[in-house]
Amino acid sequence: MNNVSVITMFFLSGFNETISHRFVLFFLSLLCYCIICLVNVSLIVIIILDTNLHESMYILLCVFCMNALYGTAGFYPRFLWDLLSDVHLISYYSCLIQAQVVYSSACGELSILALMAYDRYVAICQPLKYHSIMSKQRVIRFACFSWSTTFCIMAVNVFLTSNVKLCSPYISRLFCGNSSIVQLACFPAQTTINAIVANIAIIIYALHGGFIVWSYMYIIQKCVKSIENRAKFMQTCVPHLVSLHTFVVIMLFDFMSNRFGSKVLPQVLRNFIAIEFLVIPPVMNPLMYGFKLTKIQKKVFVVISKTK
Numbered sequence: 001m002n003n004v005s006v007i008t009m010f011f012l013s014g015f016n017e018t019i020s021h022r023f024v025l026f027f028l029s030l031l032c033y034c035i036i037c038l039v040n041v042s043l044i045v046i047i048i049l050d051t052n053l054h055e056s057m058y059i060l061l062c063v064f065c066m067n068a069l070y071g072t073a074g075f076y077p078r079f080l081w082d083l084l085s086d087v088h089l090i091s092y093y094s095c096l097i098q099a100q101v102v103y104s105s106a107c108g109e110l111s112i113l114a115l116m117a118y119d120r121y122v123a124i125c126q127p128l129k130y131h132s133i134m135s136k137q138r139v140i141r142f143a144c145f146s147w148s149t150t151f152c153i154m155a156v157n158v159f160l161t162s163n164v165k166l167c168s169p170y171i172s173r174l175f176c177g178n179s180s181i182v183q184l185a186c187f188p189a190q191t192t193i194n195a196i197v198a199n200i201a202i203i204i205y206a207l208h209g210g211f212i213v214w215s216y217m218y219i220i221q222k223c224v225k226s227i228e229n230r231a232k233f234m235q236t237c238v239p240h241l242v243s244l245h246t247f248v249v250i251m252l253f254d255f256m257s258n259r260f261g262s263k264v265l266p267q268v269l270r271n272f273i274a275i276e277f278l279v280i281p282p283v284m285n286p287l288m289y290g291f292k293l294t295k296i297q298k299k300v301f302v303v304i305s306k307t308k
Contacts, residue, residue, distance in 0.1 A: 007092060007166045007168075007169050008092050009089050009090070009091055009092065009169060010089070010090050010092065010095050010170070010171050010176065011088060011089060011169055011170050011171065012082065012088040012089075012090060012171055012174060012175070012176075013088075013170050013171065013172050014171070014172055014173045014267065014270070014271050014274070015082055015088040017267045017271065018083065022083045022084065023083075026080060026083040026084060029076065029079060029080055029083065030080060032279060032283065033072065033076040033080070035283055036068065036069070036072050036076075037069065037072075039283065039287055039290070040065040040069050040286050041065075041069070042286075043061065043062070043286045043289070043290060043296070044062050044065050044069075046296060046299050047061065047062040047296075048062065050299055052295065053295060053296070053299070054136060055136075056119050056134040056135075056136065056139040057116070057119055057120075057123070057236065058293075058295070059136065059139050059140065059143070060115055060116050060119060060143060061116075061289055061293075063143045063147070064109070064112050064113075064285065065285075065286055067105055067108045067109055067112060067147065068105070068109075068281065068282040068285065068286075069282075070101065070105050070108075071101065071102055071104075071105025071106065071108075071109075071278065071282070072105075072282050073101070074097075074098050074100075074101030074102045074105065075098070075101075075102055075175055075275070075278050076278075078090070078094075078098065078175070079174060079175065079275075082174075090176065095171075095176035095181065096158050096162055098175055098176045099158055099161070099176045099177050099178050099181065100151075100155060100158045102175060102176075102177065103154050103157075103177060103178065104150055104151045104153075104155075106251065106277055107150045107153070107154060107205055108146070108150040108151070109247060109281065110205050110208050110209070111147065111150050111205075111208060112147070113208075113212060113240065113243060113244050113247065114146075114208040114209075114211050114212055115139075115143060115146055116240050117211065117215040117240065117244075118215060119134055119139070120215070120219060120236060120237050121215040121216075121218060121219055122134055123236070124219050124222050124223065124232060124233065124237075125218050125219065153201050153204065154201075156197060157178050157194070157197055157198060157201060158178060160193055160194045161178050161181050161182055161194060164181070164182060164185045164190050164191060164194065165185065165186050165187070166181070166184045166185060166186065167184065167186040168184045169184075170184075171184070172267070172270075173270075173271070173274055174271050174274060174275060175274070178194075178198070179198075182194050209248065212244060216237075216241070219233065219237060220233075235293070236293065239285075239288045239289050239293070242288060243281065243284075243285050243288070246280060246281055246284065247277070247281055250276045250281070251277060253273050253276065254274060254276065254277060257270055257273045257274065
């Protein structure tokens with residue numbers, strides 16, 4: 001780092017509004033994290049152990065759940081510790097690592113949703129080629145390439161952030177993010193390259209969103225003509241669309257809050273908006289897929305009946 005920054009610790013000032021309710025928040029957050037771990041690990045184990053579920057759609061769902069566990073592991077343990085602490089400090093390097101984990105997980109989720117959209121496009125629009133195009137080995141390669149690319153893109157952003165000279169140690173959030181660190185820069189001119197790279201990343205993931213929309217235009221066009229395809233759409237595509245809609249709405253709220261609401265919105269509301277994507281999707285997605293996908297439903301019922 002060559003002494004680029006003299007700041008070695010950050011104060012997470014977003015916790016100032018939680019002091020009077022920190023034990024209640026600790027209990028609720030611990031409960032939420034336990035549920036996230038339970039539902040995601042359960043779905044991962046069910047898919048891995050049942051060879052009938054070793055199909056592309058379920059492999060991608062397994063990767064989806066793994067990504068949720070990865071992202072929440074970068075937030076909840078530290079968040080729970082801070083709720084019980086009187087001083088909310090995080091080291092400079094721990095802050096960068098947390099930013100890398102949390103936001104590579106968020107962008108990785110959109111990449112996996114794009115792969116899921118392609119999988120549904122091939123299954124419904126090109127069913128005869130489905131097993132050759134979306135073979136198990138190919139899907140695993142797609143997923144690894146997609147996630148590792150996302151990790152590298154976020155790593156570049158974090159590296160550039162680490163080279164910005166900072167003039168304040170106070171981050172007005174509950175956790176670290178690239179944008180919240182860059183806002184502490186001494187001189188705006190320092191952050192020009194950061195802004196360019198960040199905007200490139202935004203364009204890349206906006207293209208992911210565009211690809212998903214393109215896929216579903218063809219899927220819906222195909223499903224209108226066939227009762228069988230409509231049934232397949234309702235069973236396998238609706239959970240995916242709900243996940244996508246939830247993710248997009250939550251990330252838009254977070255983006256708007258970061259860019260325009262930092263001085264307008266109260267701290268409590270900003271805190272809630274900031275952690276939405278670490279609370280709602282990790283709980284909702286595995287439950288929704290578990291209830292909606294017939295094969296997983298049957299497997300869950302079998303496991304429950306054996307435990308009685």
